[in-house]
Amino acid sequence: MAETDTAGEETPKKRSKLPLLIGLVLMLGLGGGAFYAVYSGLILGTPQAAEPQGETPEALPEVAFVPLDPMVVSLGGTAARHLRFNAQLEVPLAYQADVEHLKPRVMDVLNGYLRAVDVAELEDPTALIRLRAQMLRRVQIVVGEGRVRDLLVIEFVLN
Incomplete structure (x- = not known):
């Protein structure tokens, strides 16, 4: 079984x-x-x-960069504050000599404008865009229309 x-x-x-x-x-x-x-x-x-x-790709436009002298601007107010500013101008290659010739006037216009700006506006993080547009417009008026394409801010230090 x-x-x-x-x-x-x-x-x-x-x-x-x-x-x-x-x-x-x-x-x-x-x-x-x-x-x-x-x-x-x-x-x-x-x-x-x-x-x-x-x-x-299409060819890059022929441009030159005109360096501006670094500036230290004393700002008004109760405390002694300074702004270090350095920029370059983007210009068509044909107008480079003209813009370099008028560089002292450009520096004067930028220095006067930056001294007049309120410190509170300089401290605003978004103010650089507005300031840059204002400075570019003033530079274009000084050197003539069509001679400056852009203003490139290289250094902008507020202390």
């Missing part, structure tokens, strides 16, 4: 590992194919696909 009990209990069949192996191969193949499609620009328009074919 003991023989019949052991004969009646059959060992369960082992599952095949073939579906797992096929799934793993398909996953690696599809993952690699998706990577190649995205990397080569076939899908999603990656930067490599967006690169212009044969286009060259």
Whole structure:
């Protein structure tokens, strides 16, 4: 009887590992194919696909930078406060000599304007944009329209 009990209990069949192996191969193949499609620009328009074919960037305009002498401006008020200011003027190359010739007038205008500005306005973090626009307009009036393209603030230190 003991023989019949052991004969009646059959060992369960082992599952095949073939579906797992096929799934793993398909996953690696599809993952690699998706990577190649995205990397080569076939899908999603990656930067490599967006690169212009044969286009060259336009040439930079011919400009010169006229450095202004550093200024230390004493500010009014109860405490002795000073402003260190340094800038450069961006000018078309054709007008560089004209602007350099008028540099003393430009320095005078900027010095007078910065002395007149209230200290509270200078302390405002967003004031530099307004001050820069005001100074650029005054410089353009002194040297003439079209001779100065921009005023670049190099140093602006308030102590």
